[in-house]
Amino acid sequence: MLNLACRCLSGILLLCFTAVALGAEPPKKLSFELDVQPVLAANGCSVGACHGKSRGQNGFQLSLLSFDPNFDYDALTQHARGRRLFLAAPERSLLLQKGAGLVPHGGGQRLDPEGADFALLRDWIAGGAVRRIENEPTLVGVTLQPTQVALAAREKLQIVVTATYSDGSQRDVTARTAFQSNEPAIVAVDKGGLITAGALPGEATLMARYMTVIATCNVAIPVSGDVDAAQYAALPRKNFIDGLVWNKLQSQGLLPSQPCDDATFLRRAHLDVIGRLPTADEVRSFLADTKSDKREKLIDDLLARPEYVDHWAGKWADLLRPNPYRVGIKTVMAMDTWIRDSLRENKPYDQFVREIVTAEGSTWKNGAAVVFRDRREPAELTTMISQLFLGTRLDCAKCHHHPFEKWSQDDFYSFAAYFSRVGRKGTGLSPPISGSEEFILLGKPVKVTHPATGAEMSPKPLYGSAPPIEEGADPRRALADWITSDQNEFFVQTIANRIWAELMGRGLVEPVDDLRATNPPSNPALLTALGNHLREQKYDQKKLIRAICTSHVYGLNVKPEGSNVQDTKNFSRRYRTRMRAEVLADAICDITGLPEKYEAMPAESRASQLWTTRIDSLTLDTFGRPDPNQDPPCERLADGAVTQALHLMNSKTIQGKVTSDDGVANKLAKSERSPDQIVEELYMLCYGRLPDAAERDIGAQVFARPETSRRQSAEDLLWALLNTPEFFFQR
Numbered sequence: 001m002l003n004l005a006c007r008c009l010s011g012i013l014l015l016c017f018t019a020v021a022l023g024a025e026p027p028k029k030l031s032f033e034l035d036v037q038p039v040l041a042a043n044g045c046s047v048g049a050c051h052g053k054s055r056g057q058n059g060f061q062l063s064l065l066s067f068d069p070n071f072d073y074d075a076l077t078q079h080a081r082g083r084r085l086f087l088a089a090p091e092r093s094l095l096l097q098k099g100a101g102l103v104p105h106g107g108g109q110r111l112d113p114e115g116a117d118f119a120l121l122r123d124w125i126a127g128g129a130v131r132r133i134e135n136e137p138t139l140v141g142v143t144l145q146p147t148q149v150a151l152a153a154r155e156k157l158q159i160v161v162t163a164t165y166s167d168g169s170q171r172d173v174t175a176r177t178a179f180q181s182n183e184p185a186i187v188a189v190d191k192g193g194l195i196t197a198g199a200l201p202g203e204a205t206l207m208a209r210y211m212t213v214i215a216t217c218n219v220a221i222p223v224s225g226d227v228d229a230a231q232y233a234a235l236p237r238k239n240f241i242d243g244l245v246w247n248k249l250q251s252q253g254l255l256p257s258q259p260c261d262d263a264t265f266l267r268r269a270h271l272d273v274i275g276r277l278p279t280a281d282e283v284r285s286f287l288a289d290t291k292s293d294k295r296e297k298l299i300d301d302l303l304a305r306p307e308y309v310d311h312w313a314g315k316w317a318d319l320l321r322p323n324p325y326r327v328g329i330k331t332v333m334a335m336d337t338w339i340r341d342s343l344r345e346n347k348p349y350d351q352f353v354r355e356i357v358t359a360e361g362s363t364w365k366n367g368a369a370v371v372f373r374d375r376r377e378p379a380e381l382t383t384m385i386s387q388l389f390l391g392t393r394l395d396c397a398k399c400h401h402h403p404f405e406k407w408s409q410d411d412f413y414s415f416a417a418y419f420s421r422v423g424r425k426g427t428g429l430s431p432p433i434s435g436s437e438e439f440i441l442l443g444k445p446v447k448v449t450h451p452a453t454g455a456e457m458s459p460k461p462l463y464g465s466a467p468p469i470e471e472g473a474d475p476r477r478a479l480a481d482w483i484t485s486d487q488n489e490f491f492v493q494t495i496a497n498r499i500w501a502e503l504m505g506r507g508l509v510e511p512v513d514d515l516r517a518t519n520p521p522s523n524p525a526l527l528t529a530l531g532n533h534l535r536e537q538k539y540d541q542k543k544l545i546r547a548i549c550t551s552h553v554y555g556l557n558v559k560p561e562g563s564n565v566q567d568t569k570n571f572s573r574r575y576r577t578r579m580r581a582e583v584l585a586d587a588i589c590d591i592t593g594l595p596e597k598y599e600a601m602p603a604e605s606r607a608s609q610l611w612t613t614r615i616d617s618l619t620l621d622t623f624g625r626p627d628p629n630q631d632p633p634c635e636r637l638a639d640g641a642v643t644q645a646l647h648l649m650n651s652k653t654i655q656g657k658v659t660s661d662d663g664v665a666n667k668l669a670k671s672e673r674s675p676d677q678i679v680e681e682l683y684m685l686c687y688g689r690l691p692d693a694a695e696r697d698i699g700a701q702v703f704a705r706p707e708t709s710r711r712q713s714a715e716d717l718l719w720a721l722l723n724t725p726e727f728f729f730q731r
Helices: 002-021 032-042 069-077 094-099 116-126 229-233 240-252 262-273 280-288 294-303 307-320 329-344 349-357 367-374 378-390 409-419 475-483 489-504 524-536 541-549 562-566 581-592 618-622 642-650 652-659 664-670 675-687 693-703 710-722
Strands: 139-145 148-150 156-158 160-165 170-172 178-181 187-189 194-197 202-210 213-221 422-426 438-442
Touching: 032 069, 032 116, 094 116, 139 202, 139 213, 160 202, 178 187, 187 202, 194 213, 229 240, 240 524, 240 541, 262 280, 262 294, 262 541, 280 675, 294 541, 307 329, 329 367, 349 367, 349 378, 349 475, 349 489, 367 378, 367 422, 367 438, 378 409, 378 475, 378 489, 409 475, 489 524, 489 541, 524 541, 581 618, 581 652, 581 664, 581 675, 581 710, 618 642, 618 652, 642 652, 652 664, 652 710, 664 675, 664 710, 675 693, 675 710, 693 710
Parallel strands: 148 213
Antiparallel strands: 139 160, 156 194, 160 170, 178 202, 187 194, 202 213, 422 438
């Protein structure tokens, strides 16, 4: 082995001596970090599907997206006895031979033997494969031109990426940048940065990633044809929301749909704000009201009703509530009670979050402390807290540099250090029966170390500056101050986006808790304004809900008009959504007049009042309540499914309510009401509106069948109405 090494060294020295003797110019010195790594990243060598995966590929591992230069340099020059580089004959290096497909390579040909990338790697090897060059600058930023552009259908445009270094120098790095479109059907981008607009109007964000730095370009394809600006100026503006939506629609050449009718608005507001259908009497009263401000008054009345608490508590329970078999039944009930009490007293959102982040005390008495019983490691708390309250998903940064964001492992573990002093007293977890009480308190410091360097990490916020941690104090208090600070835009924008999505059918950012440069809001000005409004209203969530629900935009029709049929994210119309599982289950009970019986709950409890998803209900499971074994935060899928339609048609529970002697169908059949009045009552119960002439005629035909009784006709019509999209979709 020693002789072999000596022969290799002799060969290298001989080549260098010969070059100098012949007067040849020595190869140009290239930087591994500034020159070589970008080539590896751009050609896909360090991506997750190749050598960048957790254990590499075929014995050769690189850091994901080349985020760790030292690791990659050692992998090329030291691992496998340095067999990947051949300094005496650079072209024969395994790195080049495999990359160019000159010898068998599982990843195929990645380098053109006649191309610039191949030549650069060859020159680097010929120059001694150095780690750094003298006075080597560092990459400080990347710019992309243009950053925002509007294109016509099928139009093409070349974008340029420029890297800036610490010595002030710049390079055009377009050829070694990875590009990606979040809407490739709208706007596509090729490997070289050439963007091509599709045939359909829409918007897309293009991501350009050079090494670990990301830049974005927003591309819009407006609807063809001009719309008179006077049409936008004439649109109603009930509050700040309307003008910002109209501005965005104008930039896209879109016009909004007409407002919905009163019956639709009544049903929509009831389902959105309190999660239950209006009664037939409420429908009649609202339709008969001729006051111009009746919609605004309706929203105020709904926000004051007790059902508001149960409906919105369920949404927060999805995000916070753990499995009772893991943390204990009494513990989960304590959390559920704390959430409902917080909403009942309309606790300011910043206080709500602060109480969670700094929670301490008994998990049987302080429901907020249950978060720290369920999530027991600083890393677990980091991903949950950052996602819930900052809209920042840090999961990727736990193991490597985030592929679509700026977050690194340093950022992740510095944030995790804020939870290094969370102590616990009592019996820990013992699933499936964890029935004991536990106390969350200030514990002894626990080291949070960087997994790659082993360095002990000190608490540091993800961005900006946080208040200093006082001697002996719980670091979480400083973290809570930073999270809820008036200067923290992500804090207010994340909750504003969540609430907007609940009320409008989709978020300004989707997913709602994934705010990042490469996933921008569809209307940045509106998201900023919503966050500012919440802050100005002292973090009163009800006031934000009221602002949204009293805007003209909230009251638009679901029916598309003209070009806005293609709009799916600018809110030119209302987007249809399916009822939440608990809302649908309660609606069936309200319509039929028969409450459901739930285990571990008092008689006549509603689905919205359930304290755990462990309570059996086939209806709730079918319509998408979270899996009880899923870790929070839980995301519900709003899409429909065949099983849902089959359940409505065939459920014995629903059928039993429809045909019960105590049900609404039998009571109406026994009443003195005419068939037309029965039809009208059922339509108002199920749809929140009066039937039209055609529907009245169909209802009359149902009751006119000689082979069925009056009760059977009422049951058949009720069953049919419950099995229509108009019932279980929110219009």
